[in-house]
Amino acid sequence: MGNAVDIVAERETHMTVRVWRGQGDQGRYESFEVPERENQTVLDVVTWIQQNADPSLSYRYACRVGMCGSCAMTVNGKPRWTCRTHVQKVLDGGILEIAPLRNMPVIKDLAADMSGFFDKWVAAEGVFHPTATRTDEIPKIDPREERRVEIDNAIECINCGICYAACDVVAANPDYLGPAALNRAWTLVNDQKDGARDARLAAVSGGGGCHNCHSQQGCVQHCPNDLNPTASIAGLKRETAKSFFKWRR
Amino acid sequence: MLDLRLYMLQRITAILMAPLVLTHIAVMVYAIQGGLSAAEILGRTQGSLGWAAFYGLFVAAVSVHAAIGLRAILHEMAGLRGTGLAIFTWAAGLGLFAMGARAVYAVTAA
Known part of the structure; x- marks a missing residue:
């Protein structure tokens, strides 16, 4: 036994x-x-x-x-x-x-190797550009305010690269910045404390920018945190389209 | 590959084409209802500045819109990029415009 x-x-x-x-x-x-x-x-x-x-x-x-x-x-x-x-x-x-x-x-x-994935976060201006110093008073932002709500919807990204791997546009166009980097850029475009909105909109408007997204939503399907990068990219498309006419004035 | 300028050009031409396509289809349906012959249709379009402008604008919008769309497809499906992609885009746009302009001229020239 x-x-x-x-x-x-x-x-x-x-x-x-x-x-x-x-x-x-x-x-x-x-x-x-x-x-x-x-x-x-x-x-x-x-x-x-x-x-x-x-x-x-x-x-x-x-x-x-x-x-x-x-x-x-x-x-x-x-x-x-x-x-x-x-x-x-x-x-x-x-x-x-x-x-x-x-x-x-x-x-x-x-x-x-995720280095290319993270390089694109930098290329998309996924970096906060402060407008105040530590001696300035912290601005009060209402959590129900529209832009703050947009940030809340996109902020819980853990940089896992799943959306980037799921994206057929990334597969077809290696220059495309990808869902995660553009989602990050969208949170900063909506950040009232950030001072580089125009530079960021320009950064996501180039040959590999947000306008290449076909809205197939592979990123939405697979994001483990239930984020919607396609919606963030659509937001960037709207804001850049508005800026298209402003920049030409 | 598809930057803001090309994206906006494609959207603006799409907005232009929407009423043009609907008008084109409506006129086609209307024109054949009464049994108009080709000669009768040409009699109305030849020498008409209005129809020349209508279809001239249509052809210009189609050429720009389609060339940008074909550019995206060729880049993503065949990997074409750089100068080759630029040459293809211009060739597609100018080729479509030349064919369309020839047809508009044939139908509307007096």
Whole structure:
């Protein structure tokens, strides 16, 4: 008669996990048999493989609670935050296929290079330009005020890159700034304390700017925080269209 | 690729085309109701500055609008960019305008 550990092991069921292995453009899927648990996230599965099957597997995570935005990967074809994605919800015929995020170069295995993604935040003027010093009084902004409400709707971005990976315009046009950077720009366009509104509207009006968005809403579909970058981009289109006539006066 | 200037040009030409398309369709339907012949239609359009202006504006708007749309498709689907994309955009716009202007001239010249 086996001990308790053996009995658990006998009852244990496994799932097939196909994991992308490789560097740059070169790579292939490698299969692992991973024990199924009743309550298990995709990140748990990747960590199990790294700790029990192949310590050379590279991937990225930090907080494990959906705050830091570093663990996003392509899971069964869709971009997802792996730390908050339960395996049972995405398992397809007992198979889990995990790959790095789309639209970004691969560093190694599941770790995508996000530097281009963040460079575009800077290119979209996603940086706050203060208009006051620390000695000035803090302006009072009514939380119900229209522009403040626009900011509230867009502010909870965790920079995970899921919208960027989901966006077909990014895939087709590598210069496109992408949903996250433009969503960030929209929050700052509405910020009454910011002093670079015109520069920001100009920054999102270039060849890779907001006007390239086709409103397909892949970003809205996949955003783990239920944000609506398409609406933010539509806001930028409206404001830049108004500025088009102002700039020519 | 599609900057604010091209975006606005495409939207402004779309706004221009909306009433032109509706008028064009309404006139087509009206003109064939009474069984007008080609000669009778040409009799009304030839020498008409109004129809020349109407379809001249239509052709200009279509040329700009379609060239920008084709530019976006070609860039995203075929990866064309830079000078090649600029040459294609101008060629598409000027080509459409030349064909359209030729037709307007044929129908409205006295």
